[in-house]
Amino acid sequence: MWCDAVNMKLFRRVVLFSLIVFTIGGQERVDAKEKKGAKEICITFDELPVAESFDTVDRSAVIKQILEALKKHEVKAAGFVVGKNIGSSFDLLGQWLNEGHLLGNLTYSHQHLNEMGIEQFIKDIAAGSERLEPMLSGFGQKRRYFRYPYLHYGSTVETKRQVKLYLDEHGIVVAHATVVVEDYLYNLSLEKMEAKRDSTDYHALRYEYVIHVLEEIERCEQLAKEILKRPARHILHLRANRLNALFLDALLTAIRDMGYKFITLDHALEDKLYSAPEAYFELRGVGYLDMLKQSDPDLLPAE
DSSP: OHHHHHHHHHHHHHHHHHHHHHHHTTOOOOOGGGSTTOEEEEEEEEEESOOOOSSOOOHHHHHHHHHHHHHHTTOOOEEEEOGGGOTTOHHHHHHHHHTTOEEEEOOSSOOOGGGSOHHHHHHHHHHHHHHHHHHHHHHTOOSEEEOOGGGOOOSSHHHHHHHHHHHHHTTEEEOOOSEEOOHHHHHHHHHHTTTTOOHHHHHHHHHHHHHHHHHHHHHHHHHHHHHTSSOOOEEEEEEOSHHHHHHHHHHHHHHHHTTEEEEOHHHHHTSGGGGSOOOOOOSSOOOHHHHHHTOOGGGSOOO
16 A cells, blocks of 8 residues: 555656656646636735845846746736835836735734744734735725635634634625645745756756656645635735745646636635634644645534
């Protein structure tokens, strides 16, 4: 049984790798728009304007490359901003909005909810909103979005209740995620090889990263069928870092060629999945489907 499971996993990786080579190589493809019953996924980015890094990062270059890839694939994405890091990046974020993408609040300081008191965390949400509001109003974005930093929703019932109450009272929409990947680890690998800039290493990292994301999408697709008995409108959680600036074009190509249609955040959040009650209190931030699966049944409302 173990050997069969390993062989199946290796087979899937070979298939995914072949798909990536096929799509990245520039060969003729079947457009996902022509596929019937295309699966759906929304693309989102945390830590705008640019994720924190051990290396100095050219914010303008990262945002430019991400926007170019999104435009090429006709994707309307959502980005979540760390208020304290905006600095002189108003023009970059304005370009993001000007190209039809959404912006949301990732709090002012981007700290874990589990490491802050409830009142302090709510103040951090408010400070992030205040920092972002002039830009959202100026560009006419109608809805206000929030994402919990590191996908930490709170470790107690009371924490979750009070934060949710604040968000509801202010008409702020929570942007959940289902597909959560370890792009920060791959970004660290990219930084380590930056000095060498060896093309073989870069290609290998790109293939491995794209495979990682596709496998996580596949896992969440199966999880949706297990929990919902149907496909979900997935929301992919990425970070605005150099890794995704360099590899986003290849990643979006591979996702599209798996049969996925790119959708907006609003359309994704209309899935009833995201209004399903959860009772997940672990310290590790996970996607919403995993939160549902790992919820404490004794703390869920009676059906």
